[in-house]
Amino acid sequence: MIDINWKPNKNSSKALYRQIVDYIISEIARGNFAIGTKIPSQRKLAEIFEVNRSTIVEALDELKSRGLIEGNKGGGTTIINNTWSLLSSKPELNWKNYIEGSIHKPNLRTIQMVNRLEYTENIIRLGTGEPGPDLFPRHMMNKVLNRCLNRITSLGYLEAKGLLELRRVISEYMRKYGIQVPPSSILIVSGALQALQLISLSLLPPGSKILVEDPSYLKSLHIFQSLGMNLTGLKMDGEGIILEEIQKNGGKNADKMLYTIPTFHNPTGIVMSENRRIKILKYCGDLRIPIVEDDVYRELWIEKSPPMPLKSRDKNGNVLYLGSISKCLAPGFRIGWIVGPESVIERLADIKMQTDYGSSSISQMVLMEWISSGLYEEHLKEFRRKLKFRRDKTIEILKDNFKDIASWNIPQGGFYIWLKLNSNISINKLFQESIKEKILINPGSMYSFSNNQNLRISYSYALMDQMEMGLKKLSHIIRKLEKEQNSC
Amino acid sequence: MIDINWKPNKNSSKALYRQIVDYIISEIARGNFAIGTKIPSQRKLAEIFEVNRSTIVEALDELKSRGLIEGNKGGGTTIINNTWSLLSSKPELNWKNYIEGSIHKPNLRTIQMVNRLEYTENIIRLGTGEPGPDLFPRHMMNKVLNRCLNRITSLGYLEAKGLLELRRVISEYMRKYGIQVPPSSILIVSGALQALQLISLSLLPPGSKILVEDPSYLKSLHIFQSLGMNLTGLKMDGEGIILEEIQKNGGKNADKMLYTIPTFHNPTGIVMSENRRIKILKYCGDLRIPIVEDDVYRELWIEKSPPMPLKSRDKNGNVLYLGSISKCLAPGFRIGWIVGPESVIERLADIKMQTDYGSSSISQMVLMEWISSGLYEEHLKEFRRKLKFRRDKTIEILKDNFKDIASWNIPQGGFYIWLKLNSNISINKLFQESIKEKILINPGSMYSFSNNQNLRISYSYALMDQMEMGLKKLSHIIRKLEKEQNSC
Structure with a gap:
């Protein structure tokens, strides 16, 4: 059992539970609390530290979540520290702190x-x-795998933007949407989430303001917040984002970006009207607010196909367009794509290479066969x-x-x-x-x-x-x- | 043609070419230089700005690399700005600056x-x-794809640590190396590069010191430097890292980590001797310096198999072990794995989910068949x-x-x-x-x-x-x- 000759300072501005957490971490770091050591019961600790039991519970919860202690079946608690959990328990720890903060x-x-x-x-x-x-097309997947036999002749690293044949097929496919871009303006990514991460990392200064629909799927992710961006919600009506909301929040002289899901919006299902699309595109163009158009639900129309994407009317490279097969076919491919001005795509590709050396070649080859065979349609x-x-x-x-x-x-x-x-x-x-x-x-x-x-x-x-x-x-x-x- | 009534300030501490770059960026941002505008020749610009031609070349090079101007075949230069390249031209731009700096x-x-x-x-x-x-085993790949037929019954998101069946197979496989860990202590990643990125993002405070072999493959990557870490090179002899080098650079009271490729080191080919492994593991354990052991070349022995990994002797969870099939089979799978204490693996898995929602399910399923069928061996x-x-x-x-x-x-x-x-x-x-x-x-x-x-x-x-x-x-x-x- 551990010997404790310390009490938290009740006059400190630091919360009691936090003082206790820091004390225990420092004792582990000094090697005073060895791995495998049992720590006293909650009741006992409350006595030793002269605090309420709830304070002890809070402190132990935090130590547990940091991987420093572990409850065992008998009800006792044991130090399971290792060097890694100590490293990551430093208060300045970046990512995790961003999230929590x-x-x-x-x-x-x-x-x-x-x-x-x-x-x-x-x-x-x-x-x-x-x-x-149950919606996964197993039978067609087998057909596609059969087509892949003898076609996967090597699986080396691909060029930074992704498999050229896949980008060609996507470039062709997107003409349907009124988007005409060469394969060099397309970057293959591991899904729309990675696309957003790359955009944050390489295009947006920390502290940027991201305008999004309220409610927005983006609010349920940590990605932008983790990187120090601020989300601002824009009210919607039945035709999508209300224009005045952008005007209200989108003044000049600030780093900002609009992220929108204009088609079958997540979570409200709203489709932005054609008229609203035109207005928002023009307004953001005039104010130089770049737009990320997340269009991963487009193919999932039920009665009639939705209005053309914002990107199809974008003359100035103001829109980065995100596509993916995660919603239409299966997320397990981990394949999506970004369409944008070539110089931007190249920068994003460069950062992607530094992050993961590209997305799975197998996924890209299999998807290429899915689309080019017509089985996807x-x-x-x-x-x-x-x-x-x-x-x-x-x-x-x-x-x-x-x-x-x-x-x-x-x-x-x-x-x-x-x-x-x-x-x-x-x-x-x-x-x-x-x-x-x-x-x-x-x-x-x-x-x-x-x-x-x-x-x-x-x-x-x-x-x-x-x-x-x-x-x-x-x-x-x-x-x-x-x-x-x-x-x- | 553009009308310019501005000259750089020769008394400023800011370099002339930098003043010119900033001026042109601000003119584009204000909308004064429209897209498609031709800019004057280098000779002409040198006259207008009253600077040397080499200063102009330097400024134009930078604007080109930022995607703001573009040379055309006729020899002229044109503004190709778009909102995205302007956003990313802000001086405080994080990632890119880190790299350049x-x-x-x-x-x-x-x-x-x-x-x-x-x-x-x-x-x-x-x-x-x-x-x-030519080294890719096409014939075996076909056998594996055939085994996958009818087995890929859905391709949803996987749990955060990756496909359980693959982790089981890897857990089993690693007993060969003297590493005995449950599947819950294994995280599937998109290659060793992503492993390093996750470790930097989630375990290391910015400013940490990474001790590496000199020379080291890591020096050719941007990953740690981009995230604000400092690499320190350790001298080697024929048995690997010289112990005294760690002692010299690894004093207490600093956030540091040792990254090593003890087996068939990249780029020197050196194999760390068994004796050296034991010493380094003990020394780092005592000083609480965590170790990342990059072991992706282990299977590629020629005459005799190398000494067991550091990880096989690691009693305290001090070693994070990196494995991958990129070198032994093909990098296009984009699959590797991290082995470590469960609490650390869980934290890394959490950050991975926030980054890309997991690695390709297809790659993981195909690899699982590769290993479990015995075809990999x-x-x-x-x-x-x-x-x-x-x-x-x-x-x-x-x-x-x-x-x-x-x-x-x-x-x-x-x-x-x-x-x-x-x-x-x-x-x-x-x-x-x-x-x-x-x-x-x-x-x-x-x-x-x-x-x-x-x-x-x-x-x-x-x-x-x-x-x-x-x-x-x-x-x-x-x-x-x-x-x-x-x-x-």
Whole structure:
């Protein structure tokens, strides 16, 4: 057992739990607390340090999350320090600190919980934004793999922008969208998230302001915040971002950028109207606000194809366009692409090479065969048909179970229904109660700049009978919480 | 044509060319120099600004490299600005500045040239550190793809540490090396470069000192320097890093880490002796200097397998171990792995998820089949046989052509011969003259902390008849330069 002759200073401005954490770290660093040493019980520690037990719990939680101590089955706690966890426990630690410092904490906690709970067995995921495993076109994948036989003749490093044949195929494919660019203006990346990371690292000075829709998928990521950027939310109406919102937040003389998902917006499903697209493009062009257009849902229209991308009207290289097959085919390829002015693409490619030496050549070759064989387009037709079924079914379930307790949009494509509860029950409580019933929801606060009563429902992931069961149970929980609230 | 009423201030402490660059950038930003505008000739600009023509050349070079102007065939220069290149031209731009600020410039220029010239057609690459295309086991790759048919049933996001089945297979595989770790202590990454990036981002405070062998492959990367770390070179002897070198540079009270390639070191081919391994591990353990052991060449032994990894004797989680198949099979998979204490692996996995949502699932599945089918081990046997042939042949060519002008080691594995020229001809001149003859060499200065007369020769890439032709020509060029020098 450890011998402790130290107490926190109650007059210090440093929180008590923090003093205790720092003390224990320094003792480990000095070698006084050896690995494998048992530390006293919480009750005992509270006595020794003369603090409340809750302070001890907080301190131990932090030490645990840093990998310095470990609870064991018998209830004791043991020092499991190693040199690495000590290194990373230095207070100035960059990345981690950025994250902890810059994100609204409870929000972050929900996001982390959602990410972790997604891998719980038998949980029904009502909000997961990726195609469910049953939607993967296995049969076509086999055809594609067969085409690859004898064609993969070597797997060396590729040029910095990615496999030329794939960029050719994508360049050709994007003419459909009114985007005419040579393969040299395309950079293959490992998905849209990496694209955003490269843009932050190589194009945006720290402290830049990123204008985004409120709510926005981007709010649920750490990527920009981690790199010291500030997100500003722009209000939307049924046609997308409200122009005045950019005017209000986009004055001159500041480093800023607009990030938008104009087509089948995540999480609201909104499609920006053609008229609004034209206005926003012109306005941002005049004010020299560069635009990142995230267009990964474009192919997932249900009734009719959406307006052309902003990029198709971009004459001055003001728009960086992000494409990906993660939503339309499968995220496991980890392949997306950035389209932009060649000089910008070259800079991004340079930074990408320094980061990971390029994306998987196998993924790129297989995807090239998917698109060039025509199987990708064939798959999309089938996928749209299945999405329509899923959307209609989900709306039907909502009508049957949520009519009196919520309102929602009917998306024209993409994956998302932005469900708004009528009552003001605690969404946090709803989240917790749902978990107990093995139902995982994505609270709207993950995506929003303020608290709200929304949930993101995605009809892309769960099987429809699961969706039905899950939504039914969810409506019961909501009703129960409403009742509890009213009886208070 | 542009109208200019401005001159640089000759009394300013700011360099003239820099003033001109900043002036032109600000004019573009204000919209005074529109896209497509032709700018005056160099001669004319020198007149207008009242500076030397060389100052103009320097300024235009910088504007060109930033993607703000472009030369056209007719000899004129045109503004090609766009909002993105302006954003990234801000002086405080992070990443790019780090790189430019922290790396020895001529060194950087050679590295960039080598990277670019590798993609020149018909160039003979004498120093490229990857398996040549002819060494790729196409036939076995087909067998593996056949095994994958019907097994790729979905391609969703994977858990943060990577495909569990692959981690199991790697965990099993590494017992061969005396490393016994559960799959939960393994993180799949997109190659060793990404591993180093994750370690820098999440474990090392900026300003940390990285101790490395001198010379070291790491010196040719930007990764640590870009993130504000300082590399310190440690002298080696025939048994690897000299212990006293760590003692000299590794005092207490500083954030430092040792990065080492103890087995078939890049670029010298040295294998650290067993005795040295034991000593270094103990010494670093006592001083709490964490170690990154880069072990990607281990399987490429020729006569006998090398001593066990440092990691196999690591009792305290002091070593992070890097493995990869890039050198043994093909870099295009973009798959490597980190082995370390579970708490550290979890932190790294968390940052990886925020960076790219994980590595390609296809690559991971295909690799899993490679290893679990036994085809990988079969391939390694064949590969070692071929490497022995290549090494012997290359040594023979050196004996025939370099006996009187250079000395070299005979590597016991890996790819590299560290050729040392006897004379002190300019290696830069040698590089330039070689390029004219379509021969690409990797000068030792790319890897070293000081100038030297070395070249890294790699017998892994070029075909052997190319190698013969290339080395013969190289010896002629060296002799010619020696003669020129003697006649001066």
